[in-house]
Amino acid sequence: MIKHIPVMTDEVIKFLNCKPDGIYVDGTLGGGGHTAQILDASAPTGRVIGIDWDEDAIKAARTELKDYSQRLTIVRENFANIKEIMDSLTIKGVDGILLDLGVSSYHLESQERGFSFRFDSPLDMRMDRRQGESAYDIVNKYSCGQLEDIIRKFGEERWAKKIAKAITERRRHGPIATTKELSDLVSSAIPKRFHPTDIHPATKTFQAIRIAVNDELNNLKKAIDDCVDLLFPGGRIAIISFHSLEDRIVKISFRRIEKGCTCPDDFPRCVCGKKPRLSIVTKKPVTPSLQEISKNPRARSAKLRVGERL
Ligand SMILES: C[S@@+](CC[C@H](N)C(=O)[O-])C[C@H]1O[C@@H](n2cnc3c(N)ncnc32)[C@H](O)[C@@H]1O
Structure with a gap:
């Protein structure tokens, strides 16, 4: 436990x-x-x-x-x-x-709640699961501009524009459904030489989406x-x-x-x-x-x- x-x-x-x-x-x-x-x-x-x-x-x-x-x-x-x-x-x-x-x-250790990129789970991140919009909805339905804004403002992520663009381009081939798909996508949107050494490259984006999901x-x-x-x-x-x-x-x-x-x-x-x-x-x-x-x-x-x- x-x-x-x-x-x-x-x-x-x-x-x-x-x-x-x-x-x-x-x-x-x-x-x-x-x-x-x-x-x-x-x-x-x-x-x-x-x-x-x-x-x-x-x-x-x-x-x-x-x-x-x-x-x-x-x-x-x-x-x-x-x-x-x-x-x-x-x-x-x-x-x-x-x-x-x-x-x-x-939340962080739960395999099915979708808060962490350490597990491959459905994109959810709602702390209150009675609430309507999940991370899946934000990632798959928001416009490129809205995603950039969220990732920049709530994640203080300098690569927000590139990440938002990568998400919206990838969506054309079908929805992004899991934490692994999202974290891989974010990692590949940030040039390798700018990957942080102390945290996972997707940390800031995950924080941003979680803040948005739960307002x-x-x-x-x-x-x-x-x-x-x-x-x-x-x-x-x-x-x-x-x-x-x-x-x-x-x-x-x-x-x-x-x-x-x-x-x-x-x-x-x-x-x-x-x-x-x-x-x-x-x-x-x-x-x-x-x-x-x-x-x-x-x-x-x-x-x-x-x-x-x-
Ligand atoms: C850091 S944990 C608190 C841990 C707690 N102090 C303890 O000793 O176990 C934050 C908790 O606040 C809840 N929470 C976050 N935002 C909330 C909100 N707006 N309304 C009600 N609960 C909220 C989360 O679901 C989570 O269980």
């Missing part, structure tokens, strides 16, 4: 300041590693709402966390709908929220504002990101909410009336220790940012 090792658990628990009667949200329940720590830190009466949109993650977490069922509510939903989720549970505010973004080891950046943008709204004064939001696009969104959103006022800089005084709602606790992102990275290499790109509701 694959085990997802949660990252920076000590740091998350320290920054969330869990208290015994608090209510917490883990917006990315996954295998339940962080949730178990939050439940322990908020024992005996603290409550956690654990959200995940992936059926497999929910099943794994239910088994893993069965001893906590009295204090844990599990919801299969998109964390971008956190306000509606809390409304449906008649919860008006919470003391802490964690988002540990991206895919889990369950990851828009979900994050929406969730941050709604999470801050839900926090009680003194409550904290902790977000762990795994690539620069996510981290940039967290950084910019936190700064905007901390500033409050949205008037142009050259206005002599504020006319928008918006007040600061957040104080940034981590002036710089917190990163895992070398010891943690040596035990769990997946942690190496993790960045944790924390804000406190005013």
Whole structure:
């Protein structure tokens, strides 16, 4: 059985300041590693709402966390709908929220979910398999321009144009149906001498398509504002990101909410009336220790940012 090792658990628990009667949200329940720590830190009466949109993650977490069922509510939903989720549970505010973004080891190690080029599997990449569009649809139906845009923006891939062209040309002979077909195609579109030495040549393209399939950046943008709204004064939001696009969104959103006022800089005084709602606790992102990275290499790109509701 694959085990997802949660990252920076000590740091998350320290920054969330869990208290015994608090209510917490883990917006990315996954295998339940962080949730178990939050439940322990908020024992005996603290409550956690654990959200995940992936059926497999929910099943794994239910088994893993069965001893906590009295204090844990599990919801299969998109964390971008956190306000509606809390409304449906008649919860008006919470003391802490964690988002540990991206895919889990369950996704990456699954042979049939299509997240990894290490296996030859159908192109899927949906974390929530109730959702309509999969990687297959994007790869086989989007125009060359749309594909180039996705691969450049979400993969920060300099060879985006060539890769998009190779995909659309190859499609003329029939659909691209598997991760192997796509990764071979991407590798052959990038000139050999420019192949990266530290990662697979298809890494950035796979990341880009996964982000597009799951609308990851828009979900994050929406969730941050709604999470801050839900926090009680003194409550904290902790977000762990795994690539620069996510981290940039967290950084910019936190700064905007901390500033409050949205008037142009050259206005002599504020006319928008918006007040600061957040104080940034981590002036710089917190990163895992070398010891943690040596035990769990997946942690190496993790960045944790924390804000406190005013
Ligand atoms: C990195 S894993 C979290 C691992 C978890 N912290 C643990 O300790 O096991 C991210 C999880 O978030 C879920 N996820 C990602 N985006 C989501 C979204 N918008 N809504 C709900 N769940 C999401 C994924 O399905 C995945 O299970």
